[in-house]
Amino acid sequence: MRILNVRVWMLVIGVAIGGFALIGPEAQGQNMIQVKGSDSEVNLVQRLAEVFMQKNPAVKIGVTGGGSGTGIAALINKQTDIANSSREIQPKEEEAAKSAGVQPFRVVIATDAISIITHPSNRVSKLTLEQIGKIFKGEITNWKEVGSKDAKISLYGRQSNSGTFVFLRDSVLKGDYSPNMKAMNGNAQIAEAVKRDAEGIGYVAVGYVVNEKEEVMEGIKIVDVAKEAKSTAYTPAKMENVMSLKYPITRPLNHYTNGKPAGGVLDFLRFEISGEGQKIVRKEGFFPVQKDWMEFNRKQGL
Amino acid sequence: MKKRWSERLGFLMLYLAGVLVLFFLGVILFDIFIKGVGVLSWKFLTQPPRMGMTEGGIFPAIMGTFMVSIITVIFAVPLGMFAAIYLNEYARPGKITRLIRLAIRNLSGVPSIVYGLFGVVLFVQMFRFGTSVLSAGLTLGLLTLPWTITACEEALKTVPKSYREGALALGATKWHAIRTNVLPYAIPGMMTGVILGLSRAAGETAPILFTGAAFFLPNLPKSLFDQFMALPYHLYILSTQHHAIEKVRPIAYGTALVLLGLILLLNLSAIWVRYRYRQKMRG
Amino acid sequence: MEEPYEPSVTIEEAPVEKAWLHKRIDTKDKTIAFRKLRARRLNEILIEKFFFINGLLAILILLSIFSLLFVKGFPAIKELGWKSFFGSSVWIPNSYSTPQYGILSLITSTLMVTIGALVIAVPLGVACAAFISQVASPRIREILKPTVEILAGIPSVVVGFLGIILVNPLIAKLFGISNGLNALNGSILLAIMSLPTIISLSEDALRAVPNSYKEASLALGGNDWQTLIRVLIPSALSGIIASIMLGMGRAIGETMTVLMATGNAPALTFNFLNAIQTMTATIAIELGEVPYNTTHYYALFVIGLVLFIMTFVVNLVSDIILQKYQQVER
Numbered sequence: 001m002r003i004l005n006v007r008v009w010m011l012v013i014g015v016a017i018g019g020f021a022l023i024g025p026e027a028q029g030q031n032m033i034q035v036k037g038s039d040s041e042v043n044l045v046q047r048l049a050e051v052f053m054q055k056n057p058a059v060k061i062g063v064t065g066g067g068s069g070t071g072i073a074a075l076i077n078k079q080t081d082i083a084n085s086s087r088e089i090q091p092k093e094e095e096a097a098k099s100a101g102v103q104p105f106r107v108v109i110a111t112d113a114i115s116i117i118t119h120p121s122n123r124v125s126k127l128t129l130e131q132i133g134k135i136f137k138g139e140i141t142n143w144k145e146v147g148s149k150d151a152k153i154s155l156y157g158r159q160s161n162s163g164t165f166v167f168l169r170d171s172v173l174k175g176d177y178s179p180n181m182k183a184m185n186g187n188a189q190i191a192e193a194v195k196r197d198a199e200g201i202g203y204v205a206v207g208y209v210v211n212e213k214e215e216v217m218e219g220i221k222i223v224d225v226a227k228e229a230k231s232t233a234y235t236p237a238k239m240e241n242v243m244s245l246k247y248p249i250t251r252p253l254n255h256y257t258n259g260k261p262a263g264g265v266l267d268f269l270r271f272e273i274s275g276e277g278q279k280i281v282r283k284e285g286f287f288p289v290q291k292d293w294m295e296f297n298r299k300q301g302l
Numbered sequence: 303m304k305k306r307w308s309e310r311l312g313f314l315m316l317y318l319a320g321v322l323v324l325f326f327l328g329v330i331l332f333d334i335f336i337k338g339v340g341v342l343s344w345k346f347l348t349q350p351p352r353m354g355m356t357e358g359g360i361f362p363a364i365m366g367t368f369m370v371s372i373i374t375v376i377f378a379v380p381l382g383m384f385a386a387i388y389l390n391e392y393a394r395p396g397k398i399t400r401l402i403r404l405a406i407r408n409l410s411g412v413p414s415i416v417y418g419l420f421g422v423v424l425f426v427q428m429f430r431f432g433t434s435v436l437s438a439g440l441t442l443g444l445l446t447l448p449w450t451i452t453a454c455e456e457a458l459k460t461v462p463k464s465y466r467e468g469a470l471a472l473g474a475t476k477w478h479a480i481r482t483n484v485l486p487y488a489i490p491g492m493m494t495g496v497i498l499g500l501s502r503a504a505g506e507t508a509p510i511l512f513t514g515a516a517f518f519l520p521n522l523p524k525s526l527f528d529q530f531m532a533l534p535y536h537l538y539i540l541s542t543q544h545h546a547i548e549k550v551r552p553i554a555y556g557t558a559l560v561l562l563g564l565i566l567l568l569n570l571s572a573i574w575v576r577y578r579y580r581q582k583m584r585g
Numbered sequence: 586m587e588e589p590y591e592p593s594v595t596i597e598e599a600p601v602e603k604a605w606l607h608k609r610i611d612t613k614d615k616t617i618a619f620r621k622l623r624a625r626r627l628n629e630i631l632i633e634k635f636f637f638i639n640g641l642l643a644i645l646i647l648l649s650i651f652s653l654l655f656v657k658g659f660p661a662i663k664e665l666g667w668k669s670f671f672g673s674s675v676w677i678p679n680s681y682s683t684p685q686y687g688i689l690s691l692i693t694s695t696l697m698v699t700i701g702a703l704v705i706a707v708p709l710g711v712a713c714a715a716f717i718s719q720v721a722s723p724r725i726r727e728i729l730k731p732t733v734e735i736l737a738g739i740p741s742v743v744v745g746f747l748g749i750i751l752v753n754p755l756i757a758k759l760f761g762i763s764n765g766l767n768a769l770n771g772s773i774l775l776a777i778m779s780l781p782t783i784i785s786l787s788e789d790a791l792r793a794v795p796n797s798y799k800e801a802s803l804a805l806g807g808n809d810w811q812t813l814i815r816v817l818i819p820s821a822l823s824g825i826i827a828s829i830m831l832g833m834g835r836a837i838g839e840t841m842t843v844l845m846a847t848g849n850a851p852a853l854t855f856n857f858l859n860a861i862q863t864m865t866a867t868i869a870i871e872l873g874e875v876p877y878n879t880t881h882y883y884a885l886f887v888i889g890l891v892l893f894i895m896t897f898v899v900n901l902v903s904d905i906i907l908q909k910y911q912q913v914e915r
Contacts, residue, residue: 065517069875100876179850182860185542185543186544189543193766316720319716320716330736388639392633399640401644407900407904419886420653477633505741511873566735
């Protein structure tokens with residue numbers, strides 16, 4: 001049987017290996033803009049990409065999640081064009097980037113307010129930053145310690161690749177999360193878990209639980225947060241609270257590129273911070289870029 | 303003869319065990335079918351996802367799984383066949399042969415995520431293939447290899463010795479004898495094994511997590527070095543990481559149904575091949 | 586099962602080859618015939634070598650995987666020392682303050698779900714195997730055997746998916762706890778995944794017990810149940826144990842199912858109703874986010890190495906048991 005001629009097979013395998021080895025790195029499919037990273041940003045950027053591609057059919061953009069850490073790692077490993085990051089790049093990552101020859105260039109595209117969510121039956125309606133920190137660090141373990149019934153607190157959070165994870169830890173907890181916190185794969189999973197767990201508490205990006213009309217998603221409750229025990233507690237659902245920084249857990253949502261962007265990437269970034277792009281941001285439940293950050297963007301040449 | 307109570311009870315438990323296993327499979331298939339069939343349609347199978355995955359179909363995922371599987375087969379089948387030919391036709395009982403068999407058994411037990419680790423270092427980084435159809439296909443190929451070797455060896459074993467001896471007696475060289483008198487009869491059996499191995503590879507997620515699978519790509523992979531969408535990875539993301547988890551739940555069920563359907567189809571065709579082969583051997 | 590194939594006629598003895606020695610050929614023919622023969626022999630030897638290399642491939646791949654895990658994991662061990670990995674149960678590589686790489690809790694989590702899975706799957710699997718091989722009528726057998734095969738083919742993502750959607754609320758309701766993503770959930774799912782392995786191999790083992798054993802037991806007055814429990818299963822024990830070990834290996838190495846259904850909380854716990862994080866899930870979660878060639882990256886390879894060694898040992902034990910079993914039978 002001719003197909004079984006061993007010499008032919010040896011030739012085929014040899015050519016295949018040789019061919020790949022030679023053509024390999026050159027033939028990388030490069031005509032698509034790769035965006036990778038933050039789960040908090042993924043559906044927002046996907047929506048922005050969809051609209052942008054409708055207006056510019058020549059450009060193709062692929063958006064994946066995986067967490068801010070994954071995105072920045074991909075940028076450093078030169079596997080993505082844009083890294084979505086819901087936190088700032090860390091010094092360790094900057095070092096790694098420098099040694100890999102990558103220059104992170106930051107653009108802010110939206111504002112997020114990390115929302116603390118609980119089950120609707122939970123009596124607690126406001127918490128201070130300190131309480132939130134202690135709860136997630138595992139120092140407060142029972143709901144009665146914050147004014148609700150006697151029940152163990154069931155913690156939900158993200159995995160360590162999440163920018164939300166890192167941001168909350170560095171700005172509110174200032175310590176490590178409790179090892180009893182269940183590490184979910186994404187914002188939506190946290191929301192879904194808390195919906196079913198009467199003793200649950202979790203943290204999510206605001207766009208996942210509030211829509212542009214400032215309505216809260218069904219089945220969960222957002223806790224108002226106060227800076228200190230005596231201050232007023234604000235809800236992240238209202239744009240006014242977030243833009244004026246009255247709500248204390250606010251953060252910019254970022255893109256990082258390797259060096260100053262150009263071509264299709266630059267066009268896409270410009271679209272995102274344009275009026276139309278910012279309208280889409282709002283529609284997805286997030287908030288527009290704050291004035292200072294917009295200045296920062298302009299100064300960089302966007 | 304009247305059976306004692308303990309005996310009756312014992313056999314009842316055995317019966318229950320059988321029923322329970324049937325029950326498990328039944329629940330799995332039933333649940334996925336009922337909740338997934340509503341989403342299924344020609345459009346679902348042939349259109350790409352839209353509106354951030356909340357609408358549209360899963361066509362790119364099906365194509366992606368398909369493409370990766372082709373690479374897996376190209377890699378694992380010849381190598382598996384040749385290794386099986388060695389083991390069954392040429393190998394002499396001895397230390398090396400025993401070591402090879404030990405290695406094969408161990409390889410089939412290695413966790414799929416370890417294959418993923420290996421694939422990331424070897425194919426993505428060292429060979430510089432990047433996260434691509436090629437890297438993922440080769441990684442899956444490694445995963446499938448022990449299975450292919452075993453299956454091909456089993457197929458070769460079922461060919462009677464007399465076939466080989468007859469050819470040799472007529473003056474053929476060993477390879478000639480194998481090529482003309484053994485392989486043609488073993489091919490259907492090998493194909494069965496290959497198809498079963500393929501069905502396993504199609505459902506694996508861990509090896510492709512970091513070697514090439516992506517969630518939202520606007521177009522199909524244009525070359526072997528592009529990333530791709532895949533059914534099992536799609537299901538994973540839809541059910542854990544997606545931003546509108548409850549909204550896309552039906553699509554997740556649909557994906558699971560398509561994946562199961564694909565695997566069942568492959569299994570059935572493997573069984574059909576084995577059936578026809580047995581008929582041929584008898585006749 | 587046929588013995589390994591041994592050719593009863595080798596190339597050297599084939600009459601054709603010797604024929605040319607005795608045949609009277611004129612000069613021209615002799616040269617061509619000799620050359621042809623030599624070429625064919627060379628061809629044969631090359632082909633045999635080619636197949637031999639392919640055969641060695643399995644060993645090569647196994648060694649490569651091991652050495653890669655070792656080489657990539659070693660920098661982490663060198664930098665942090667054995668104790669920080671194996672002497673601590675706190676795994677926080679991305680700590681706010683000091684990164685910790687203790688994998689003890691990961692190991693115990695893996696062992697918990699594995700043992701939990703075996704507790705469910707072994708009695709169920711062996712009972713089902715006994716049912717299929719001894720008790721079931723041929724018609725029922727025709728239904729059950731394909732069932733087990735199909736169960737074996739269900740991908741781990743699908744099982745994990747159902748774990749999140751079906752088993753999760755079930756456990757929560759049953760035990761009155763707030764959510765069902767925990768070790769118990771993982772154990773149930775892993776049991777479902779290792780059942781087919783245990784069932785089919787145990788069934789093979791039971792069927793391989795010579796009929797004479799069964800007949801002798803019945804002849805001596807034992808009833809069917811006693812025959813099964815006291816004669817058949819003990820005779821097939823090594824095969825059954827080997828199947829359990831293989832099922833165990835599968836449970837240890839399973840990734841997606843535990844990733845989706847066990848809650849992923851890396852705390853050290855022995856409570857099955859708590860969330861846990863297995864070794865495989867840890868690698869799957871964190872491999873995507875580490876920049877290559879950092880300590881955290883190398884640490885993941887250490888976990889991979891531990892996994893590899895565990896499944897290697899389990900396979901080895903299963904092999905030894907099976908070998909002893911075959912010796913006993915002869």
